[in-house]
Amino acid sequence: MIVFDQVGFTYHGAPRPAFSGVSLHIPEGELCLVAGRTGVGKSTLLGAVNGLVPRFTGGRLSGRVTVAGHSTQSRSPQEFAHLVGVVGQDPLAGFVTDTVEEELAYGMEQLAVGPETMRKRVEETLDLLGIADLRHRALRTLSGGQQQRVAIGAVLTAHPAVLVLDEPTSALDPAAAEDVLSAVLRLVHDLGTTVLIAEHRMERVLQYADRLLHLPGDGTVRNGTPADLIGACDVAPPVVELGRIAGWQPPPLSVRDARRHAPALRERLAGRRPAAPRRPAAADAPALDARRVTVAYGAAVAVREVDLTLWPGQVTALMGRNGSGKSSLLWAIQGSGPRRSGTVEVAGSDPGDLPAHEARALVGLVPQSAADLLYLQTVDAECAQADRESDAAAGTCRALLDRLAPGVRGAQHPRDLSEGQRLALVLAVQLTAAPRVMLLDEPTRGLDYHAKRAFGRIVRDLADEGGSVLIATHDVEFVAATADRVAVLGDGDLVADGPTAEVVCSSPSFAPQVAKVLRPEPWLTPRQVARALAGAEVAP
Template sequence: MLELESVAASYYDDERTLAAPQISDVNLTLFEGEILLVVGRTGSGKSTLLNAMSGAMPHATGGRLDGRVRVVGRDTRDFPPRMLSDVVGVVGQDPAASFITNTVEEELAYSMEQLGLPPAVMRKRVEETLDLLGIAELRYVPLAELSGGEQQRVAIGAVLTTRPALIILDEPTSALDPNGAEDVLATVTKLAHDLAMTVVLAEHRIERVLQYVDRVAHVGADGHVTVGTPEEIMADSDVAPPIVELGRWAGWAPLPLSIRDARAHSADMRKRLYQRGLVVNKLHNHAVQPLLIAEDIMVDFPEIRAVDGVNLNLNSGEITVLMGRNGCGKSSLLWALQGSGTRNQGSVQVLDEAAGFSWTDPKTLKPAKRRNLVSMVPQTPTDILYESTVHAELARSDKDAAAPAGTTREILDSLVPNIPDHLHPRDLSEGQKLSLALSIQLAAKPRVVFFDEPTRGLDYDGKKSLARSFQQLADDGHAILVVTHDVEFSALCADRVLFMASGKIISDGTAVEILPASPAYAPQVAKITAGIQEESHWLTVSAVKAALGHGEIS
C-alpha cells in the first residue's frame, strides 16, 4: 500500500542552500489494514515524513526529496497530491485550514463531489460519518462556530467519507477530550480492520494511541527513522508515555503498553505505596489572594448559551485546570474572562497592582494594558504572531515586555530548543508555533495568565518543561488558568481542577481529588496504582518515585 525506499528530505534555507536532511535513509513498507504510529521529539521531522508519504513533499512544501515513495504503486515523483486524492486522505495539524465550505454537512460532502461520486453514495456516507464520529447534531452548524475539537472531528470525517486507501493523520486527537479521542481512534481502527484502510498517524499523546497501532516509526533528533513493533520502539524511545516511563523505572518485563498489563505487574508496587502513605499533594504555605473574581458570567450565541452563570475566583500562586467535553463552553468562558470575548452578563474584576491595588474589569482596557493584567495564549498561536522571522518575534516580545534582550529566547529554548532565528513563524510546526506564542506571553509575566490547549504539538519533555514554567509563575504569585484535554499534563501541573458541562462548572477541587475519580480523565499512573474499589492518590511517575524512594524498584 505504501513503500518508502532510501527516502531523505531536506529544505533550503534563506540563502537557497540545501540544509541537512530533516529525515534520512527511511525504508518502510506498509500493507493494507496496518496502522503506523509516527513518534519523535517536537520539530524532529514527523510532519516532513508524513508530507513525503502523502506526496506533498516536495510538490507543495518545496525542498528536495531523495529516494522513492510509492502509494498503491504510484510514484509520488510522477503523481503530485492532486493525482493521489482518490487514494490518499490527509488531516493536518490545523483542521480549520483545510475547510472549504460553510457547514459541517457540506464539508463532509465536498471531497466526494470532487471525486464525482453518485449523490446516493454521498448521502449514505455523510450519514454514516456523522454517526461514526458522533457529530450528527452538528450537521447544519457553520464551521466557524465549532470548537477546536469539533473542527478536528469534522476534518477527520471529511477524509473518511472518500474511503481512501491510505489516511494520514497529523495530531488527530490533540484537540479532543479523552472520550472523543477514544471514539475517533476506535472508528479509525474499525476502518483499518474492517475496510483494510491503511492508517499513518503522528501523535504526541502516545498514551492515547499506542494500544491501537501495529508498528511505530521513531524519528530521531538526527533525522534517522527506526521502525519496529510498539514494544521494540518504546524500550528506548526518547519520547514515551507515563506507563512506559513507569515500566522502565520499575524494570517490568515485558514492558507493558496497556493499563491492564501494567496492573498485572504492579501488585507489589501498589501494596508498598499504600503502606508508605500519601506523598502527593502540593500544599501552599502562603495566604490565598484572589487575583480575578468572576460572578454570574453568561455568554450567549445564536440558539445556544455557551456559558451559564459561572462564578469563579483565580488565586495567586495557584494553577487551575479547566476540563470538559468538546463544545461545553470552556473557550467561551476563557475569552469572556480575558475581556476581549463575548460576555452578555456578569462581572469580571482583576486586581491591578499598578493602579494602587484597585479592581479593574479587563473588558474596559485597551489591548496593550489588558495584556499586562490578563494574558491569553489562544488555541491558534498564529493569531498572536505578526513578524516575518522568529528573531523579530523574540525581539519584539522583549521590547513589549520591557525585558532584557534574550529573555523570550531563553524561555523558548527551555520548551523547544534550537528553533532557527531566520524561519518565518508560519513555517514552524504546530508545536513550535505554540511554544513561540507561549514564550512571548510568558515574557510579559502578567499576574493572570490564560492558556487554551497549550500542549498541542509538544512532546513529553516539552510538557514537563512547560509545567515547570507554570510552577515558576505560580511560585512568583501569578494565577494561571489552563483549558486542556491533556490529562497527563494536568496531572503534572494542576493544583486545582474544574470540570465544565453545558456551560456550567460542575466540580471544583484539588487535582488529587478530581482526576482519579473520573474513568475518562484519570491519568495512567492513577489507573495503575488505584486500589481495589479505592481511587489512587498518585498521578505521576515522579509522585510514585517520591513515595517509594527514587532508588527503589518494585
C-alpha cells in the same frame, strides 16, 4: 501498500536533512504510529506519502515513495486524493466549505461519487464520529475539537485506502478521542485501511498500533513493533515511564498490561502518599474573581452563571468535553470575548472595561489558534519584540523558547515552523510578559512529553512567583503533572471544582494512566512514584 526506498528530504536553507536513507514497507491494513520529539520531521514524513512534500513545501526529495504501486514522483497529490486521505494539524486551514454537511460531501463531489452514495456516506460518518447534531452548523462556529472531528470525517467519506492523520486527537477530549480512534480501528480491521498517525499523546494510540516509526532526530527512522522499540524511545507515554521506573520487562504498552504488575508496586508504595496540593493561604486575596459569568451567542448559551476564583500561587486546569464552554469562559474572563452578564475583578478592575494594553497587563491569554499572534518575519524578531513590549531583559523570550522547543533557528520564518514549534514560540512570547493571571487555551497541542514537562516547569515558576494560571485543556497527563486544582465545565455549567487528585481520579475519562494502574491509591504521575520509591518527599 506504502514503500519508502532510500528516501531523504532537505528543506531549502536547512543545515541538515529532515531525514535521509529511509527504507521501509508498511503493509495494507496496518495502524502505524509515527513518534518523535517536536520538530524532528514527523509531519514532513507524512507529507511525503502523497507528494505534498516536496511539491507544496519546496526542498529536495531523494529516493522513491510509492503507494499501491504508484510513485509520488509521477503523479500529483490531486491524483492521489482517491487513494490517500490526509488530515493536517490545523483543521480550519483545510476547510473549503461553510457548513459541516457540505464539508463532508465536498471531497466526494471532487471524486465524482454518485449522489445516493454520497448521502449514505455522509450519514454514516455523522453517526460514526458523533457529530450528527452539528450537520448544519457553520464550521467557524465550532470548537477546536469539533472542527477536528469534522476534518477527519471529511476524509473518511472518500473511503481512501490510506489514511494519514497528523495529531488527530490533540484537540479532542478523552471520550471524543476514544470515539475517533475506535472509528479508525474499524477502518483498519474491517476495511483493511492503512493508517499512519503522528501523535504526541502516545498514551491514546500506542496500545492499538501494529507498527512504530520512531524519529530520534538524527535523520534516521527506526521501524519496528511498539514492543520492540518503545523501550529505547526518547518519547514514551506515562505507563511506559512507570514500567521503566518499576523495572518491568517488557515495558507495558497499555494500562491493562501495567495493571498485571500493579499489586507488587502497590506493596512497594505502601504507607506512602503524594504530597498535598498547594492551597491558597487564608490571608491571600484572589488573583481573579469571576461572578455569575454568562456567555451567549444569540439564543445559544455557552457559559451559564459561572463563579470561578483564581488564587495566586495556584495552577488551575479547566476541563470538560468539546463544546462545553471552556474557550468562551477564558475569553470572557480576559475581557476580549463577549459577556452577557456577570463581573470579573483583577486587582480592583474588570479587564473588560479597560483598554486592550491595560487588560493584557492584568490577564494574558494564549488562544487555541496561537499562531495568529505571530506577525514578524523571523523567530528572532518575534522574540526581540516580545522582550521590548514586556520590558524584559534581552534574551528572555529566546530562553523560554529554548526550554520549550530547543533547536529552533532564529532566522526561520514563524510560518515555516512545525505546529508544535509555532505554539512554543507563541507561549514564549506571552510568558515573557508574566501578567498577574495567565489564561492558556489548549497550550500543549503539538508539544512532545519533554516540551510539556519544560512548559509545566515554566507554569509552576509563574505560580511560585505569585502568579495565577488557568489552563483549558484535554491533556489529562499534563493536568496530573502540573495542576493544583481542576474545574470541570459541562454544557456551560461548572459541575466540579477541587484538588486535582480528587477530581480526575473520580472520572474514568479524566484519570491519568498512572492513576488507572495504581487505583485506588492516589498516585497521578511517574515522577511521584519515582520520588516515593527513592524515599524522597513527593511533590504534587
